[in-house]
Amino acid sequence: MRSTALAKIIVGVVVERRKAKSPWARFPLRPVSVLVGTPSAAPWTRISEEGEATTFYAGAAAIELHRTETANYRQNLSSGKPALWVVLRPIAADSAGPVFDILTVTADPAEGEALTDAGNDLVAAVPMPAAIIETIEGFNAEHHVERAFHKRQRSPGSGPQMPGHGRDDRESSK
Numbered sequence: 001m002r003s004t005a006l007a008k009i010i011v012g013v014v015v016e017r018r019k020a021k022s023p024w025a026r027f028p029l030r031p032v033s034v035l036v037g038t039p040s041a042a043p044w045t046r047i048s049e050e051g052e053a054t055t056f057y058a059g060a061a062a063i064e065l066h067r068t069e070t071a072n073y074r075q076n077l078s079s080g081k082p083a084l085w086v087v088l089r090p091i092a093a094d095s096a097g098p099v100f101d102i103l104t105v106t107a108d109p110a111e112g113e114a115l116t117d118a119g120n121d122l123v124a125a126v127p128m129p130a131a132i133i134e135t136i137e138g139f140n141a142e143h144h145v146e147r148a149f150h151k152r153q154r155s156p157g158s159g160p161q162m163p164g165h166g167r168d169d170r171e172s173s174k
Contacts, residue, residue, distance in 0.1 A: 005064035007139055009132055012039050012060055013086055013102050019052035029100060031058075031086035031124040036131045044098045058088070058098070061105040065136065070144035072108045073136050082128035085112025090120050107136055 012035035020028050032055070041047075043059035063084065065073070076082050084107055088100040103121060106112055107128065116123045128136075 003064055005066055006143065007065040007135075009036075009063040009065070009135055010038055010060060011035060011063060011084075011105055011132070012037065013058040013105065014047065015056050015058045015088070015100075017054045017056065029088065029122065031088065031122075031126050033126050034061075034084055034086065034105060034129065034132075036129050058100070059102050061086075061102045063105050063107055063132070065107070065139045067143040067145075069108045069111075070140045071147070072110050074140055074144065076107055076109050076128075077133060077136060077140075079109075082107075082133055083109070083112075083125040084128050084132070085109070085115065085123060085125050087115050088122040090122075107132070 013031060014033045014035060015029045016032045017029050035057075038060045039057055041057045043057065045057045047055040047057055049055075084105055086105050087103040089103040090099060091101050100122065104115070106115070112123065112125065115121060
């Protein structure tokens with residue numbers, strides 16, 4: 001599928017695996033941050049280990065910026081805590097390989113929220129690095145077009161009427 005993005009920001013996704021407190025999930029993963037650019041490490045390289053938590057570089061992803069979503073990017077940046085939404089998709093369990101693929105990383109809060117509805121995908125918001133904030137601010141400055149909100153006005157007597165709610169029904173009941 002061809003992308004309509006006007007700009008792309010390449011990031012590296014960092015996930016953490018921590019011993020679970022639940023007897024049903026032994027070591028759940030969760031995205032914890034993104035790195036600007038692509039590290040030289042291979043995907044699923046262990047970065048650190050502290051106590052019961054292990055941090056991995058999960059791989060690279062591209063944040064796609066679209067001119068029609070600049071209002072959403074602007075809302076994200078003005079929220080006080082700009083975030084990126086990282087989506088991991090489970091893959092067939094192979095004891096030797098990773099259990100998740102990186103599906104996408106987005107700066108659009110509406111898209112991030114919509115992606116939480118998709119079955120078994122793991123979606124988490126992570127802090128947006130300063131370099132990405134600057135890039136998105138520049139993209140918004142170049143591409144944002146303010147769109148005025150126009151509320152539709154209904155004219156009386158136009159459109160379908162529900163039985164019992166129209167003027168004709170009130171007059172006939174007198």
